[in-house]
Amino acid sequence: MRGLRTRVLVTGGAGFLGSHLCERLLGEGNNVICVDNFFTGNKDNVAHLMRDPNFEILRHDVTFPLYVEVDEIYNLACPASPIHYQHDPVQTTKTSVHGAINMLGLAKRTGAKLLQASTSEVYGNPLVHPQPEQYWGHVNPIGIRSCYDEGKRCAETLCFDYNRQHGIRIKVMRIFNTYGPRMRPDDGRVVSNFIVQALSGKPITIYGSGGQSRSFCYVDDLIEGMVRLMNTDDTITGPVNIGNPGEFTVRQLAEMVIEMTGSEAGIQYMPLPEDDPLQRQPDIALAKRLLDWTPTVSIKEGLPRTMAYFRALMTPDDDVGTFDADTGGLAEPVRVVDAPAAL
Template sequence: MTSTLSYRGHEAPSNSDEYSPKPEKPWSIIRPVDYLLREQRLLFIFIGIAIASMFFILQPGFFASNVDENARFVPDQHHRVVYETPLSRVAQYHSGSMVNSGAKVPLGLKRKSLRVVVTGGAGFVGSHLVDRLMARGDSVIVVDNFFTGRKENVLHHFGNPRFELIRHDVVEPLLLEVDQIYHLACPASPVHYKHNPVKTIKTNVVGTLNMLGLAKRVGARFLLTSTSEVYGDPLEHPQTEAYWGNVNPIGVRSCYDEGKRTAETLTMDYHRGANVEVRIARIFNTYGPRMCLDDGRVVSNFVAQALRKEPLTVYGDGKQTRSFQYVSDLVEGLMRLMEGEHVGPFNLGNPGEFTMLELAQVVKETIDPNAKIEFRPNTEDDPHKRKPDITKAKDLLGWQPKVSLRKGLPLMVEDFRRRVFGDEKDGSIKNKHTSLNDS
């Protein structure tokens, strides 16, 4: 008997498996037009186009408002877009991006903060340079092995997020991402560089190679602090940058003299052969707070001896001459050189010339008029005369020293007095010297 299933209100479902798609409607322009016209969609499209057009039309005028009204846009020799005004010609873009660290800042725009490494930054000159860079708003990395540097010289920057200190010897490679490299690492006083002459040569040669290699890899600008010692015992007076020097290549001072000469050679070869941006400064005698107390240099020797009531030791007849610049003047010169467009070398020193006896007399007047002078035999290869010709720095960097010996020496004496007698509550003189730049 066959049973039949019935569906109330429905027909029995079909057992057919055939599929029939919806028939395609013929394309017509009426449908998209109808879509655009419905709900005012076309009006909103035109409003959006108008807003975007106004933005791009008004944008150049916004930037132009920050520039001198007499400025005009011109391409320079490197195909950079620059603002040219009666007072300045400032590079803004290079290959579609901001100019590298050596460029000046476009008018109306805030200067970009740089990432700067200072080798030997815990030393005498290096720590004062670090102070200026930090005050300028840069991020500073100090690299120092503390052979002659002191942590106390940079202690006041600890805790600042823009400051880093790395204990490292530049003889070993170092990888960092930086915009500028100030390469100061090397013992600079006879007592220190004669202590281990082979190490001094390695620092000057291998250390400079490592820092130049870093500059090449990351595209940083590199500044070498060379020395007036490259002139040796000069036969030219005063010494210009064109003078090749009179150096004993096998003497007791040659580890430093010839080491720095080789460092200059390496620097120029990287510049010519690898297109590294470099700067070379030849530093003459410098004095100021934070010098090592017993480093064998004449100013620190005289000041420390006078404070300790010891005789001032003059080597030879005391008629050999030197030129003495205050540390703030040197730091200003180094920064101008780094930010400028000239490779160098540049003499950075004070052309005021003093004999050793005249210097001893100034120290006596400043500290102790009753101090005695004691003569000793002169040291080997000691230069008889030393005086920089700074015409090149004046003309191309707009730099010349401002602080006289009689103004700068008392600040150094104050720092030495605190350290000689054990009163180092502050660790260092904090920026007292900077006011002399404006005098």
């Protein structure tokens, strides 16, 4: 007879969000299998969990089938920052699409419930503000970001088709901008870039005028929403937006980082990348109603926690390299981030 512990698979489990999710699930008494190919995931993110007998980690690429016995699947596997998902756009699409097919196939075989980590990028450069789940989006299907945008849109399609055709229990969560400890310093996202540049004494780089808006959700709030969605009854499939509706311009964020770090290097402006959305803010009315969820950590609370992580990461010692703020990454020698594995 199977024990009472729920067997949970987390793909992308050594990544920024995945590692926090694994930690949360272990804390709730689950057996957790962390799967990652370590393209953007980092073993150091989950090293502290290896002592837990209910945790195991597998190096695996979700574009290939996986044969394990589980009760729940959180499918988070996919590069999520433009720098990383544009590095190999074909593989990014395959990770979203083939990965979803393989995880849905696993759910079909085992009877597991599956939560698909989708993204606010399915809304593209939105013509509706804020973005509710009913909005179909405004996406360029052939642009440089479409490997991620359309890959995630197709993954949502697959989830609902598996649900209708095979009765697979699904949850689709649309994740908005999230930040916090364990972000990669070289991921090119606005929060990590600004913090790394400010702490390194480099000018903060703003693409475009800085008037474009974003909404930033602290990682603990995001994980709480994710777990609550998974734990809803089978009639709730989503999609459900999870994010913080507090909206800031990119320039406002830069000014906050400058003030909190005491940076005197100023701001430099660069051309806006292709298809970069001008507005992004979640409508979370559905999450409030279905999950009784609302974010609790303000950006003025979350930014210092994130800065403390990067400040510790940047402290030089015999083993740890220093940040290269021009590239947003680490200069050699590197201990804290694995070299990207071949895909």
